[in-house]
Amino acid sequence: MEQLKKYNTAFVETVGVSEDQLPGLVYQATSGWDSVGHMQLMTQLEDAFGIALEMEDILEFSGYEKGMDILRKYGVEI
């Protein structure tokens, strides 16, 4: 539950949407999740979970749910 809270907080603070808008959210579906917002989201997730994402995963991080799958590769279970 704590992990989900950190994950959601990163989205809310960088992409600028409310938590109830997160399910199904995909990259560039909202003006806040543009390329700059994506960079901010990635670095905030790295800080929150103490990981360093690979470029390939940053580019494949295309949505809220997809991101959970990607973080699992880094040992982060949400």
Place this chain on the structure above:
Amino acid sequence: MNAPFSALYTFKNFTDLTEQESDEVLRGRNDPEVRRWMASDRAISADDHGRFMSGLRGNPHMVYMRIERAGRFAGVYSLNDLAASSGLGGFWVTADTRERLLALNVVFQGMDYMFRGLGIERIYGRQKQDNLSAIRLNALLGLVPSESNTASVGGMQQIEITKQHWLQSTAQDAKLLKLMNRMEALNGTT
């Protein structure tokens, strides 16, 4: 102090471009993935491009810089209505730059070149008050609403940044530098 990663970036005035470099600028500008982010999505003809490039020569009120990162064309930063070391900033980045999440870095480098390289004292611009992307990018780069012109006309707000603010604040912003540094490291030197 040099800007971070500045060794990776090179700048060339449009008035000094080779024909090949000029053609690459035109192709980049006409890329649909670039045009969709611009105020006008109209494609520019080769003739219009040629006339524009010729018109820049000897024009003290406009400067257009072609930016390369690690030898690859990355984008353009420009100043229009240039007078008394103050100009209207503008930019576009290539589709490749955007895909590689380097847009912020390229715009930062363009502005840094204007301030440190060309000695510009003030850059100003306008932003739509409902354009969250532009507002966030401008805020990251230290462009804030003008004190001298706070009125919003047609939903557009004037913003500006001085060289002093750039050097003392934006270019020292640890959070911003960390963000850009991360993207530079991920993209490497190619």
